[in-house]
Amino acid sequence: MDPLGFLIVDSARLLRAAFERRITEAGLGLTPGEARALMSIAAADGSRQLDIASRMGIEPMTVCTYLDKLQALGLIERQQCSADRRAKRINLTPASDEMIYAIRKELNIILAQATDGLSGEDNRVLRETLAVFNARLQAINVSQAPEFSSDDSR
Secondary structure, three states: OOHHHHHHHHHHHHHHHHHHHHHHHHOOOOOHHHHHHHHHHHHOOOEEHHHHHHHHOOOHHHHHHHHHHHHHOOOEEEEEOOOOOOOEEEEEOOOHHHHHHHHHHHHHHHHHHHOOOOOHHHHHHHHHHHHHHHHHHHHHHHHOOOOOOOOOOO
């Protein structure tokens, strides 16, 4: 792997480890996975469970377990999808605002520590560059996704 690839993979791994540690130590009453699921929902409120699992890179059954807990805490609600009666759309409840704020606060502390010493301009360039990088990777993944016909038995 190219050194850039190693840097990106290591950065993502280290960010996730720092996030998991902070969420565990913050005493929010959520596991790191539940916190990640809540933040994924906040990024795209009204998503289907399968879309949330895909964005998080985890199995649908795992996300279902997270959603059960978030729903029991009153942070989300599941609603029937109008386009597909078998699917559920996940929506935030007003009660989630405080928890999302608390999670963002923890994440912002990590990001501030990670970017300490960068100038404002360097920080802006880093964010913009990563946004373009992610958008291009998403486009590659979408364009290379296998298409299945309705009679495909896979």
